[in-house]
Amino acid sequence: MAERAQGQGSTTGQDPRVSAVVACVDDAGRVLIVKQTAGPFAGAWLLPGGNVEGNERLEDAARRELFEETGYRARDLRPVALYEVRSAPAGRFHFLVHLFRAGPLDGTPQAEAGSELRWAPPGEIDPHPNLAVALVDLGLIERDREALVRDLVATGTEMRRLF
Numbered sequence: 001m002a003e004r005a006q007g008q009g010s011t012t013g014q015d016p017r018v019s020a021v022v023a024c025v026d027d028a029g030r031v032l033i034v035k036q037t038a039g040p041f042a043g044a045w046l047l048p049g050g051n052v053e054g055n056e057r058l059e060d061a062a063r064r065e066l067f068e069e070t071g072y073r074a075r076d077l078r079p080v081a082l083y084e085v086r087s088a089p090a091g092r093f094h095f096l097v098h099l100f101r102a103g104p105l106d107g108t109p110q111a112e113a114g115s116e117l118r119w120a121p122p123g124e125i126d127p128h129p130n131l132a133v134a135l136v137d138l139g140l141i142e143r144d145r146e147a148l149v150r151d152l153v154a155t156g157t158e159m160r161r162l163f
Helices: 002-008 060-071 129-137 145-154
Strands: 018-024 030-034 049-051 073-076 077-087 092-103 106-107 117-120 155-159
Touching: 018 060, 018 155, 049 060, 060 073, 060 077, 060 092, 073 092, 077 129, 129 145, 129 155, 145 155
Parallel strands: 018 092
Antiparallel strands: 018 049, 030 117, 073 106, 077 092, 077 155
């Protein structure tokens, strides 16, 4: 779920990188996902998003990343959750991932270079574990929390919801 943000995260002993991801759900209930091109989750389908730059506001970063990765612009964003995501064992990546839910979208779908995007019914996605966590927290799928934790551990990831 922490898309490109998780490609170049800080290592243990440094502050975590801050990222923003955006859940877009259309009128048919499908969710917008993008194929990761880099980082520890390269090849996985996750929510669009990435690192917050410099003095950039969280919402501005979420909007920018959504546009860069999909060609869409969100009219409004609503905060849903904040996660701490780190590698297990520690040392490869460490992020604070802000999950937003988008309102209506404008634009023409266009994946960024080397990536793909698609609208998929949440129940038909075989989600990467951190996408599954977000889909559960968004109320789009149901999953056993203990199973989610086991699936995350199997990918070398710890993910803890902070709010």
